[in-house]
Amino acid sequence: MTAKVTPRSEDYSRWYTDVIQMAELADYAPVKGCMVIRPYGYALWENVKEGLDRRFRATGHVNAYFPLFIPLSFIQKEAEHVAGFSPELAIVTIGGGEELEEPLVVRPTSETIIGYMYSRWIRSYRDLPVLINQWANVVRWEKRTRPFLRTTEFLWQEGHTAHATAEEAQEETLRMLNVYTEFAVEDAAIPVIPGRKSESEKFAGAVTSYTIEAMMGDYRALQSGTSHFLGQNFARAFDIKFLDENNELQYAWTTSWGLSTRMVGGIVMVHGDDQGLVLPPKLAPIQVVIVPIWMEDAQRSRVLEAVYQVEGMLRDQVRVKVDAREEYSPGWKFNEWEMRGVPLRIEIGPKDVEREQAILARRDLPGREGKRTVPRSTLVGEVKETLSAIQSHLYQRALAFRQAHTYDPADYNEFKEAIPNGFAFSWWCGSAECEARIKEETKATIRCIPLEQEPGRGKCIYCGRDAQERAIFARAY
RNA sequence: CGGGGCGUAGCGCAGUUUGGUGAGCGCGCACGGUUCGGGUCCGUGAGGUCGGCGGUUCAAAUCCGCCCGCCCCGACCA
Numbered sequence: 001m002t003a004k005v006t007p008r009s010e011d012y013s014r015w016y017t018d019v020i021q022m023a024e025l026a027d028y029a030p031v032k033g034c035m036v037i038r039p040y041g042y043a044l045w046e047n048v049k050e051g052l053d054r055r056f057r058a059t060g061h062v063n064a065y066f067p068l069f070i071p072l073s074f075i076q077k078e079a080e081h082v083a084g085f086s087p088e089l090a091i092v093t094i095g096g097g098e099e100l101e102e103p104l105v106v107r108p109t110s111e112t113i114i115g116y117m118y119s120r121w122i123r124s125y126r127d128l129p130v131l132i133n134q135w136a137n138v139v140r141w142e143k144r145t146r147p148f149l150r151t152t153e154f155l156w157q158e159g160h161t162a163h164a165t166a167e168e169a170q171e172e173t174l175r176m177l178n179v180y181t182e183f184a185v186e187d188a189a190i191p192v193i194p195g196r197k198s199e200s201e202k203f204a205g206a207v208t209s210y211t212i213e214a215m216m217g218d219y220r221a222l223q224s225g226t227s228h229f230l231g232q233n234f235a236r237a238f239d240i241k242f243l244d245e246n247n248e249l250q251y252a253w254t255t256s257w258g259l260s261t262r263m264v265g266g267i268v269m270v271h272g273d274d275q276g277l278v279l280p281p282k283l284a285p286i287q288v289v290i291v292p293i294w295m296e297d298a299q300r301s302r303v304l305e306a307v308y309q310v311e312g313m314l315r316d317q318v319r320v321k322v323d324a325r326e327e328y329s330p331g332w333k334f335n336e337w338e339m340r341g342v343p344l345r346i347e348i349g350p351k352d353v354e355r356e357q358a359i360l361a362r363r364d365l366p367g368r369e370g371k372r373t374v375p376r377s378t379l380v381g382e383v384k385e386t387l388s389a390i391q392s393h394l395y396q397r398a399l400a401f402r403q404a405h406t407y408d409p410a411d412y413n414e415f416k417e418a419i420p421n422g423f424a425f426s427w428w429c430g431s432a433e434c435e436a437r438i439k440e441e442t443k444a445t446i447r448c449i450p451l452e453q454e455p456g457r458g459k460c461i462y463c464g465r466d467a468q469e470r471a472i473f474a475r476a477y
Numbered sequence: 478c479g480g481g482g483c484g485u486a487g488c489g490c491a492g493u494u495u496g497g498u499g500a501g502c503g504c505g506c507a508c509g510g511u512u513c514g515g516g517u518c519c520g521u522g523a524g525g526u527c528g529g530c531g532g533u534u535c536a537a538a539u540c541c542g543c544c545c546g547c548c549c550c551g552a553c554c555a
Contacts, residue, residue: 017549144551144554154555156555258555293513295513330515331513332515347514349513351514477554
């Protein structure tokens, strides 16, 4: 506890796990690959949930819950889906002490069981669209795990929609990708690149997969949310059919989209520094911490009185906490709350009580630079303004960082030099072979083909043939 | 699944090479005092089947064998 986090420059992944544990976001569970999300980390996740849920509702979605167990045969109904997920399934074969007639899969994702239910619920075009989301846990037996980024069990939301036409489903897919983008940018202060996945990187069973990709502090990419256009693949596998206006039987068009607790890892790696966690105000469980300072007992009650008064002024406007613990010195508390990423600290001591003022200290600006004295009379306004200034500063800083580490290499040699230090935004001919070779030679994969790019043509960074699109290449988590 | 590292008090570690004096150090924890505007200081104290099982030996944290677990790096993935 008294130890400091490992500096990022010394060992980035050690820094990451240090921060996760020391800030008390999560702890390792007794089962390999599993973690306990501690109250502070869970509060952060709950704020992520809230930010998303609000947007899901605003776009017409409703929440529901489907079972954890899926008959093994369901998973096997969609050819690509089974191929993609088989290696990482957890399967239950015994229940109540007896061998089950059919093994049950612990859901790795719910397209199949939801598809099955949709086939029973959808009869007519009037039943469409179906716009359902669920908040759930899923299990994927990953070989290599890291807290939040890849755990055997993780929490997420998965939206599953069914539509009458391909166009409508396509629109939905991009609408939700856009919701993710908006959430990442506005709430998490993480700049992301929305784009399309290559064939080899797309979701098992999808026609087209879309993603938002973010750059972490070590220049690696993190897929932070995905939205899939499933075409009629799952509708055919699960017989999701409806009668259209012309009394003709049609397969529905479906989508699915998800964002997981991985986002928490992204927040840590995008904003954190050598002091520890740095949380964007909109998602921070504690936005403002008030640290009282006193020398003698006589001052104690006066300081505390002022502190609670300030807390009262702020309480219904921001998430505020008073740290009145007597066993720790103010300096200790400063470090503790900085390590835990609280965006704004208010210091109130005897001098401040006397002058009816308080010190504001920003987490995103180190030392003196982030400290400011404000009069009590304007404190509430100042706090709110400062929080929103921190929110936008974090975004701008992350954006500038990504831009500074995004390259447009002139040739493959430059490309190879760029990859360890950031993203390469390069022309790609579209062949899976070039993609595979690049991966083999540089460990970089196509993170996405950005939706927004200037039309034109170029030469594939690998083979030199004509290319119509540029892709983001990077090493990924 | 392959490579590397590690399991000794809640945490971080020393001790293991060369078996044997007392299982130790720092932090944390409890109590008392002191301090408090950037991780106070002092004192007292609690806390350990040395990952597990088996073997060698008069004697094992230390040597041997097997097993288990965790972390990091790779291939696979939200």
